[in-house]
Amino acid sequence: MSVIVAFLLFAFVLGVGLGVGLVPGLHPVFGRYVPWLAFLFFVGGVIWRVLRWASSPVPFRIPTTAGQNRSLDWIKPSRLDNPTTTLGVIGRMLLEVLFFRSLFRNTRAEVHEGPQVAYGSSKWLWAGAMAFHWSFLIILLRHFRLFMEPAPFFATGLASLDGFFQIGIPALYVTNILILAGLSYLLLRRLLDPQLRYISLPADYFPLLLLLGIVLTGVMMRHLDPFRVDLIKVKQLALGLVSFDTAAVVPKGIGATFWVHLVFITTLLFYFPLSKLMHAGGVFLSPTRNLANNNRARRHVNPWNPEVEVHEYDHWEHEFHDKIVACGLPLDNPADEEA
């Protein structure tokens, strides 16, 4: 069900892309104004979402501790998995954001006859996620060759590194292969693993399809003859886009594949702030990860710390007065005795 919905939605976006590709009259709109709008929506949306999260306070300091805490001098603390200092927290967050530390812990539980419960190492999800996210980042940076004239050094540098193996002409990018492998794996496991299929929503398939669409159209434009596009024109369009100049012309005859590619990207920009893709921002604000486990050493303040009714000692002594006397415990208010 979820898969079907996601496919239909994806098919619709694809249809829009093809439509735009085939109707040159739409190019000025979809090559300028729609992407601009999408970009503004993306930036504004992401900022708004993050500010919305940040507007809620963090009443309690609740890091998940995944290693020895700092206690006695002679016990070695786990500075990254259970940080007590800001530096440690930064380290933990870097490990989490750059290398998906927690995902790297993944195991797979199985209950065998006996009974025997076994926990196998299971790093594929981690590998797939790493392949996808890192390739995505590098591909994005490579694209700055299109957005800047002259092309910035990091983009050209990355591109030549990425095409280092010099397979085929134009050279095959390693990241293109990795991202395809990563995304396909992420999609296939969702489709084939019964547990995962059970928990998946349309919102879990759709972004994968969209990203696959973006990558595939990108690869097609570069490597498959009938789909190849004129890079000079693409760069002309891209420069116009980033200049936000309404007077810049939209070059004609780029090729339909490119327009599908662009419509996919535009859709992604619109979709991002509305969706779970915001995990990219949310992870930084996650209170179980971004706080130091130093509560006992430094007081954390809750801005809405509520007043509560406590059963105070005096009441307690009064209520159990006779029993306290009977068992010989001292009284604070012996005067009660006459009462």
Next chain:
Amino acid sequence: MSGGGTPKGFPTPEELASVDLQSVPIKGWMDPRINFEGRRGTWSYPAAAKNLRYLKMHNPREWSPTDEDWKLPPDWKKTILNGMADRLERFRSFKIMMDICVRCGACSDKCHFFIGSGDPKNMPVLRAELLRSIYRRELTTVGKILGGLAGGRELTVDVLKEWYYYFFQCTECRRCSVFCPYGIDTAEVTMIARELLNLVGLNINWVLEPAANCQRTGNHLGIEPHAFVDNIDFFLDEIEENVGYKPEVPINKKGADVLFITPSGDVFADPAIYTLMGYFLLFDFLKKKHGFNWTMSAYASEGGNFGLFTSNEMVKRLNAKMYREAERLGVKWILGGECGHMWRVVNQYMDTMNGPSPSNLVIPESPFTPTIFTNAASTKMVHITEFTADLIKHKKLPLDPSRNDRYRVTFHDSCNPARAMGLFEEPRYILQNACNNFWDMPRSTIRESTFCCGGGAGLGNDENFEMRMRGGLPRGNAVRYMQKKHGVNVLSCICAIDKATLPPVCDYWAPGVEVAGVHELLANALVIKEGEVRENNLRGEPLAVESDQTEGQD
């Protein structure tokens, strides 16, 4: 707080463990309906009206989950939705956790209840989705427009019933949160869900009765001051009988240096009472030898805090007694006993809720070693295993580990000291010094990956026995493995709930293994007087090991 033995007619371990984690129902998860009658043994009885009344909580009434009508207040839906909206604004954790789950499934097979039951709604991700789906549909624009397509569900009475079932089927152990790439902590989601359920009077008695007791008498078990003193006297006699030596235990003593607070389970139930006896021997040794000036309190007579399984306000109410009493007695710092969720509260909530600590408290310093517990500089509360490990390190405790030779020991990391504190080495250090035979369980089942006893967070009651045994499968199975591999016969731990819930888990999954507190084993080994000869351990069993029948050797 212990459940009884395995009930008659209960499935065998092989039968109970025949779960298939890969099979999922054909029907999707969005249908909330649950047959409570057919699922007896997997849910807990609702809170008695008197307990809710005593605590001035919402909608006190007598009812049963098997009733069609749960007697909800007329405006229940508004109450829940407003409660959610309010908590989204008060807890960043909640807001983030509602928004960023990508359903990657990394957490799905990390929950002991899922492993033991195969019920997909016990995957942490789905447990949280039960709430998230309502959030999406009722409180987000996209969800209001797209409904089910955006993974939204409407809030109905059936959904509330489903929440009652599954949020009182989570022990708030945080194992899932260790593995989540964004740190989404389903325990946190469960805590918020329980707060919401409490708004309309949906809660369980095994949580609320201890909470009401604690509010009234000072401890979960409702032990009144004279009975508290009596119980302790009784244990002192028992110690004398087994060890030939009677310690002194000051209670409500003003002017003591250290206030000692431990869960009331230690004062009440076997085998936790042996841990208590262990503390008494240790403290008395320190008193005789070094003049340790300590006291217990009959008012702050509970270390644990069942408020944690109710609402943050209730945590604060019950916890307040610790600082109040420390101030009244004029002590310098507080020493806390072996308890799991107590230490979650002390480490992550106490100072924030009830601090700053009273001015008579100072940064804890060991009276007997040069150690200053700077890690507790603000709360002024030290964990007993930190205290004892430090004493051993500084050679203040003469130990004869051979007295524990009848025991072949492994150690269960309790969820909260593990994942809400990071207390791993201290108890192990004590055990390694107090016992000659100690082995750790397999790595995926200890430390930050430790498995719950299956009965925490108020679920350790008899009516929930089947679910407890299911949830206890991963832990019990690891113990069984150690039993086969090393002949392990003692599972030690530092948690009073464990001491109540692990014995039935062991009886069922690893029969023959007993449960013991770390300080029970320590006190067995502690040489109180030079040349002291002991015949028995704290349980009154002879120390000498005769041809001990262990089930296999390394």
